[in-house]
Amino acid sequence: MTKEELKKILNDPEFQNLMKKVSFVSTVFFVLILIVYYSFIFLLAYGKDFLGKPLSDSSATTVGIPVGIGVIIASWILTGLYVYWANKNYDPMVKKLRDRFRR
Amino acid sequence: MIRVLGIYLTVLAVSFSSFASNEAIVGMNPVAIAFFLFFISATLGITYWAAKRSRTATEFYAAGRSVSGFQNGLALAGDYMSAASFLGIAGMVATKGYDGLIYSIGFLVGWPVIMFLIAEPLRNLGKYTFADVVAYRLQLRPIKILAALGSIAVVILYLIAQMVGSGKLIQLVFGIPYELAVVIIGGLMITYVLFGGMLATTWVQIIKAVLLLGGATIMTVWTLAKFGFSPENLFQNVKDVAGEKWLQPGGLVSDPIDAVSLGLALMFGTAGLPHILMRFYTVPDAKEARKSVFYATGFIGYFYILTFVIGFGAVVLVGLDKILSVGKGGNMAAPLLAQALGGDAFLGFIAAVAFATILAVVAGLTLAGASALSHDLYVGVIRKGESSEEQEVKITRIAVFILGIIAIILGIAFENQNIAFMVGLAFAIAASTNFPALFLSIVWKKFTTAGAVASMATGLVLSVVLIILSKTVWVAILGNPEPVFPYKNPAIISMTAAFAVGIIVSLMTKEREAEEKFEEMKVRKYLGIGAE
Numbered sequence: 001m002t003k004e005e006l007k008k009i010l011n012d013p014e015f016q017n018l019m020k021k022v023s024f025v026s027t028v029f030f031v032l033i034l035i036v037y038y039s040f041i042f043l044l045a046y047g048k049d050f051l052g053k054p055l056s057d058s059s060a061t062t063v064g065i066p067v068g069i070g071v072i073i074a075s076w077i078l079t080g081l082y083v084y085w086a087n088k089n090y091d092p093m094v095k096k097l098r099d100r101f102r103r
Numbered sequence: 104m105i106r107v108l109g110i111y112l113t114v115l116a117v118s119f120s121s122f123a124s125n126e127a128i129v130g131m132n133p134v135a136i137a138f139f140l141f142f143i144s145a146t147l148g149i150t151y152w153a154a155k156r157s158r159t160a161t162e163f164y165a166a167g168r169s170v171s172g173f174q175n176g177l178a179l180a181g182d183y184m185s186a187a188s189f190l191g192i193a194g195m196v197a198t199k200g201y202d203g204l205i206y207s208i209g210f211l212v213g214w215p216v217i218m219f220l221i222a223e224p225l226r227n228l229g230k231y232t233f234a235d236v237v238a239y240r241l242q243l244r245p246i247k248i249l250a251a252l253g254s255i256a257v258v259i260l261y262l263i264a265q266m267v268g269s270g271k272l273i274q275l276v277f278g279i280p281y282e283l284a285v286v287i288i289g290g291l292m293i294t295y296v297l298f299g300g301m302l303a304t305t306w307v308q309i310i311k312a313v314l315l316l317g318g319a320t321i322m323t324v325w326t327l328a329k330f331g332f333s334p335e336n337l338f339q340n341v342k343d344v345a346g347e348k349w350l351q352p353g354g355l356v357s358d359p360i361d362a363v364s365l366g367l368a369l370m371f372g373t374a375g376l377p378h379i380l381m382r383f384y385t386v387p388d389a390k391e392a393r394k395s396v397f398y399a400t401g402f403i404g405y406f407y408i409l410t411f412v413i414g415f416g417a418v419v420l421v422g423l424d425k426i427l428s429v430g431k432g433g434n435m436a437a438p439l440l441a442q443a444l445g446g447d448a449f450l451g452f453i454a455a456v457a458f459a460t461i462l463a464v465v466a467g468l469t470l471a472g473a474s475a476l477s478h479d480l481y482v483g484v485i486r487k488g489e490s491s492e493e494q495e496v497k498i499t500r501i502a503v504f505i506l507g508i509i510a511i512i513l514g515i516a517f518e519n520q521n522i523a524f525m526v527g528l529a530f531a532i533a534a535s536t537n538f539p540a541l542f543l544s545i546v547w548k549k550f551t552t553a554g555a556v557a558s559m560a561t562g563l564v565l566s567v568v569l570i571i572l573s574k575t576v577w578v579a580i581l582g583n584p585e586p587v588f589p590y591k592n593p594a595i596i597s598m599t600a601a602f603a604v605g606i607i608v609s610l611m612t613k614e615r616e617a618e619e620k621f622e623e624m625k626v627r628k629y630l631g632i633g634a635e
Contacts, residue, residue, distance in 0.1 A: 001626075001633065009626050018428040030219040037212045041366050044205060044352050045359035052351030062350045068204045072404040075211055079218050079400045083393055093389055094630050101632075103152055 009101055017092045029082050036074045040067065119139035134451030134627075135277065142310075143291065143461045149306045150299035157300035160492040164231040164474050164500060165384040166302040168635070172391035174309055176398020179382050183210075183373075183399070184315055184406055185464040186457055187267055187526060193440075194405065194433030194473050196414020197426055200341075200349030203414055207244065209366055213373025214400040218393065221374050224545045226383045226392035226625055227634040231404035231539065232471075233380040234479045239542045240620035241552040247483030249559040251475045251538035254377040257529045258472035258506075261378075262465060264525035266514030268434075269461035275429070276438060278453045279328065284515040292465045297500055301385060302467045306559030311456075316402060318456040319409040323439070325444045326416035337412070340419045350417065364595035371426035371598060372530030375537030378471035380385075389631050417438050465631035468511065473502035479622070524575040529593060532568060535562030535597035545628070548621045550605070551614040558605030563601055 009015050041050055051064035157163045170178065188210065194202030222584035229235035234250030266285055273284035290475040330336040341349050373379065374511050382393045388600040405631055419424060420443045477499040481491045490498075538560050543550045572587035590596075627633045 006623050006626055009632075010296075010622060011372065015626075015629070019625060022629060026219045033212060033215040033219070037208075037370065038363075040208065041362050042359070045362050046351050049191075050129050052347075059335055060334050060342040060350060062201070062338075062346075062353055065200055065350065065460065066205075066339070068201075068208055069408060071208050072211055072408060075215050075400055076404055079397045082218055083397045083467075086393055097630055098632065 005101070009097070010099070013056070014100075015097055018090075018097065021093075022090060023083070024086060029078055033075065033078055036071060036078075039070050043067070105614055121495040122400055125270045132447050132451040134389075134448045135454045136447065136451075138452055138455030139277075139458060142314075142455060142462075142604060144308065146295065146303075146346075146462070149310075150295050150303040151431070151622050153299035153306065154304035156302055157497070160231070160392065160478075160495045160499075163300035164470075164478065165498050166300070166305050168385060168387050169302075170305055170391075172267055172386060173396030173398055174303070174305070175382055175391065176246035176402065177312045177384075177385055177452070178308040179395055180406070181312035181315070181381065181463050182449045182467045183403055184312065184460065185265060186461045187264065189315060189319070189410065189457060189460060190272065190434045191268075191384060191413040191439040192436055193410045193417065193609050194435070196411055197417045197421075197436035198433035199353060200345065200415075204411050205352065206408075207410065209298045210367035210373070210403050211400070213370050214396060214535075215405065217374045217379075218396040220542060221380075221545070222383060222392045222396050223389040224628045225380060225541075226386065226389045227629075227631045228545070228624065229384060229570050231381065231384055231478050231634050232474050233375075233377060233485070233541055236477070237540050237555060238483065239352065239544065240617045240624055241544065241550075241614070242486050242553055244484050245552055245556050247479045249265045249539070249556055249563075250482070250537070251479035253532065253559055253563055254374075254475035254479070254487035255328070255472055256567075257375070257377055257533050257537070258468050258475065259509075260505075260532070261376075262343050262472070262510045262585070263513050263517055264522050265461060265465050266510055267517050267520070267522045269458075269465070270514055270518065272434070272457060272461070275435065276457070281518055282515050285511055288462060289507050289511035289514065291462055292469055292510075293504060293618070295462075296470045296503045296507075300333055301381075301470060304463075305382075305385060307463045307614070311459045312402065314452070314456045315460055316406060316409075318453055319406060321410045322416070322441060322444065326412055326420070326440070327373050329416075329420065329444075334412070334415065337419065345423060351417075358590070361590045361592065364590050364592040365451055365500070367598055368527065368530045368534045368594035369591045370408070371530075371538045372534035372594070374531075375533030375541065377475060377533075377537070378467045380537075381471050381474060382467075384635070388634070398524055410437075413437055413440060417443075420444070420584050425570045456564065461586035462563050465510070469503055469506050472506045473499050476502040477507070478556060495585040501556070520580070523578075527575070528570045529590060531566040531597060532563060535566040535601045536541030536592050537562075538539070539598065539605055540603040547606075547619055549609055549613075551609045551612045551617055553612045553614075554605045554607075554609030557608040558601045561564075561604040565597035566593050569597060 054065050056063050151250045161167055192203050192207050195206060225236055230237050237250055238246040268279050269288055270285040273279055274281045295307055323352055330545055385393050414436060417440040421439045426436045426439060428435050438450055438453055442450040453466050471594055477495060481498045482495050540555045569588045570593055573591060574586040578582050
């Protein structure tokens with residue numbers, strides 16, 4: 001690819017829009033997983049009693065068990081949502097741009 | 104090379120004749136030996152098939168980029184679910200309760216981070232190793248030296264930990280002498296990687312992942328069936344047998360700073376493990392790379408939920424005293440539960456699965472280490488990026504052999520050492536040396552060669568020194584009364600310092616060429632135009 005072609009793509013408004021969208025979405029997802037995980041860590045550090053409490057008076061299951069499994073499920077959901085978003089938005093944008101620049 | 108195979112098979116034959124000699128929990132178990140032989144012949148068959156398809160560098164390092172997202176997801180999960188996670192985490196849940204779950208969650212959350220920050224640009228920008236990405240717009244030689252050092256440090260530490268752990272496991276389960284167990288593992292691992300390259304390694308990984316997930320699922324369902332498929336009933340029994348404490352967070356996270364530090368190492372260390380990052384080059388494009396992380400996250404998360412049930416199942420159905428009497432740290436909790444559930448036949452199956460797990464993980468590590476030695480050090484540094492494919496593959500094969508022999512020697516040398524800190528150290532180095540430079544090179548225009556070198560050197564030196572000064576080495580191994588560094592994991596200092604140094608040095612230096620190339624790189628990074 002020549003320098004001119006590269007310049008043309010870099011200055012293309014559609015390409016700039018794609019970059020903006022992709023970095024925005026991936027940053028949001030990254031911040032979300034940070035919040036999920038570090039809330040869990042801070043709960044462990046400062047809310048041990050809360051996590052160690054039984055779900056109800058008669059049960060043995062503690063609050064910490066569904067919370068912990070919840071972090072695992074949140075990881076699934078977040079990665080799944082990102083793939084869903086990327087398949088639906090990122091890939092078509094890439095395809096369109098590649099077609100337009102015949103690459 | 105055929106001769107190597109011949110020697111190896113002889114060793115294997117000798118090993119079987121010495122089976123019954125020691126006291127073991129499986130010993131001459133015919134089911135275990137049948138599965139063991141089945142796995143070995145299947146994987147050697149695959150290696151033979153893959154050998155014909157592993158001639159060019161792309162075939163050897165990246166399986167010809169022919170692996171699908173789903174297959175790579177399984178292989179990634181296979182690389183990650185080591186014997187340490189299967190036996191170690193199940194054992195930790197059995198002996199420490201809830202804390203085992205905390206540990207496995209830390210290991211899992213690294214995967215979404217890989218997905219959101221690394222996977223797509225990594226696939227689009229690199230060729231065979233993550234160092235390719237860091238060196239993309241910076242000066243090749245200094246970057247490759249440091250990145251190769253970081254990779255090799257991680258690989259060797261991880262490899263020693265796996266070798267020692269697996270040697271002990273096989274000794275305990277099958278009753279083979281420790282040294283022989285290490286030689287068997289080393290020999291098989293060299294065979295897979297040397298002849299079959301990434302293609303064989305990937306399929307060994309996939310078979311192992313399926314076996315492990317299947318075996319753990321059967322164990323979990325079987326366990327739950329004993330409690331009327333009610334987790335609450337299982338927890339109630341755990342409470343009765345071991346006490347309420349088992350269901351509550353315990354001593355693992357006592358100091359908040361230590362907790363954050365461990366969290367950082369686990370979360371960002373995954374995104375700096377060379378053998379994991381290398382897998383992203385086996386898929387055809389960024390879309391498949393993204394898919395593979397989704398599948399991997401699913402499989403690994405599912406697996407950790409299973410180990411949680413298995414660990415608790417072992418507490419009730421086997422009993423703590425018996426678990427602790429057989430292996431330190433409760434590592435034998437899962438095999439003992441298998442025996443309690445399905446007798447010697449099921450124990451044999453699970454033992455063979457654990458063996459397959461070890462083999463697959465060490466094969467993946469060896470390939471990553473060899474590619475750092477040949478692709479990064481030999482081609483990138485010594486040949487300045489210019490080498491024929493034939494030459495490169497030849498050097499890699501030599502590197503595989505050397506690395507395999509080193510792993511065997513170190514595995515035997517470290518037999519009686521406390522190696523528990525090694526995986527932690529590998530993660531700390533990965534998070535402090537590899538991840539900051541990789542991340543900054545992808546996202547930051549003003550990142551310079553000097554900044555990258557300073558960042559990687561800082562991360563490597565600090566993480567190693569701080570681990571030595573921490574309780575795990577300074578007190579537990581060197582015998583000093585008080586640790587110099589108060590935390591168990593150095594990541595909070597070493598990773599932060601690596602980022603800070605990388606940024607400060609980059610701001611003090613200027614590299615016009617790197618900035619220009621950053622602009623051009625965007626087209627390849629986002630659109631995959633020109634990607635390998």
